[in-house]
Amino acid sequence: MNAVELFVGAGGLGMAVSQAGFRPQLVVDWDRWACDTIRENRKAGLAPFTSWPLVEGDVRQIEFSNIRETIDLVTGGPPCQPFSMGGLHRAYLDERDMFPQAIRAVRELRPRAFVFENVKGLTRASFANYLEYIRLQLRHPELGAKSKETWHDHLIRLEDHETKGRYRGLHYNIVMRVLNAANYGVPQKRERVLIVGFRADTGIEWHFPNHTHSQDALLWSQWRTEEYWDRHKVAKRQRPKDAKGQARARKLAEQPQESPWLTVRDAISDLPDPELQPLLAKAYHDHRFQPGARSYEGHTGSPLDEPAKTLKAGVHGVPGGENMLRRADGSVRYFTVRESARLQTFPDEMLFHGSWSETMRQLGNAVPTKLAHVVVNKVHDSLRGNA
Incomplete structure (x- = not known):
């Protein structure tokens, strides 16, 4: 089965797509540093990057009609700054909102399914109408906006169409849920909204995978x-x-049936402390001490014996101090790139291109590979059973 991956970034979701058994026909991102990360791993021979047809460029300039293969799956994480708690919260007024391009890809490629990921902030009450607008556009991608039609007027037209109850042409059945990555074996409390759709003619019934890990089991x-x-x-x-x-x-009356949440200690305990053991740390790629960490109200770092707090990108993450380890004695230090990659469940063999702050931005924007794998694997199995 064939796939197209948009806004691939460092490749967390894209790796899960390939590992599930999809063959990427197009992999796109505009960010030079993220593309360099992919190219560096491709040069090193790391699968699945070696088979990715990577295009560095603006997705708005991509001609999907050039893809000759039938596409079964479209995936991606449209840039989330318009919806992030750390951003300006401009949503549809933000030129960085790439959901229109995700919808265009669905309209033109007509995949049997799609998986899109974004920050939990997309579900905030202030964005409720726009989230419904996104959902209805993905449900009825051929019913595009007219010239000079506002998004609100387009939403009204989509609502009218939705309430008819009978649809001709291309339409999708959609489920959407906020998932906590810690509940699926990721050593990080990272909440993300996942939007999964199946083309209506597939007749597929689908729900999100059940939790496999829990806080109670850890306690x-x-x-x-x-x-x-x-x-x-x-x-x-x-x-x-x-x-x-x-x-x-x-x-707790009895032992929980789920596996325990994984903690920061579970993820990095076999790595030497880069501040206290710098010579030993040199043996590990991307595992260098970064000075300057400090704790203040609202930015106290991640305790060693809990899943990490959400890794962040940008001024509210790296320089702001949240991407830190808080040791048992209360001292703090920044997570190294290698530690952060483990918290995002990237493989140890993976290389990252760019400075520490640039690499942390890539990691802070990424989908944890293990979370993506759980969702995409189930999508793959449903499509294969429907083939």
Whole structure:
């Protein structure tokens, strides 16, 4: 089955698409640094980058009619700055809003399915009407805006069309949900909205995968069986004080069936501390100490024995101090690129191009590969069963 990946960035979602068994016919991003990351890994022979037909450029200039193969899946994470809590919150007024291009790709390529990802901020009440506008455009992609028609007038026309109940031409059945990556085995509390659609003529019934991991299971392993501390060889005197966590664990009537949330310690404990063990850290690619971390109200870093806070990109992430590890003694330091890649479940073999701040921007914008894999795998299985 064939796929097109838009706004690929560092490749978190794109890797999951390839690993699920789709063959990419086009991979697009405008960002030079992200494209250099992909090219560097392709040069190093790292799959699946070696097979990607990468185009560096503005998706608005892409002619999808040049693709001769039938496309089964379109995926991507349209730039999220218009909806991010750290951005200007301009949505449809923001020229960086690329959802119109995602919708154009669906209209012109007519894929059997699509998967689009964005920040949780897209679901805020202030964007409710625009989110519905996005949903209805994806549901009825051929019903495009007329010349000089405002988005609000177009929304009204789409609502009228939706309420008819009978549709001719291209239309999609859509499900949308906010997923927490920690609930799927990612060592990071990263909430993202996933929009999944299937072309109506496929007749596919689909729902999001069930959670596989939980906070309660982590608390059980920490404060009931203490298996977590034993596995990491953490003595009782070195364990953090977590009165709330212990109280919640005591209230659990039985052991949760899910796997425990993965923590920062789970993700990086085998790596030497780049600040305290700089010589040992040199043996690991992209694992260098970055000075300047400081803690202040609202930016206190990620505790070692919980999933990391959401890695961020831009001024509210890297220089702002949120992409930090908070050690048990309260001291903080920035996560290295390698540690951040692990928190995003990128493979250790993957290389990143650019300065520390530029690379952290790529990582802060990425979809955790493991979360993407869970969703895309299920889409692939549904399409294969429908073929």
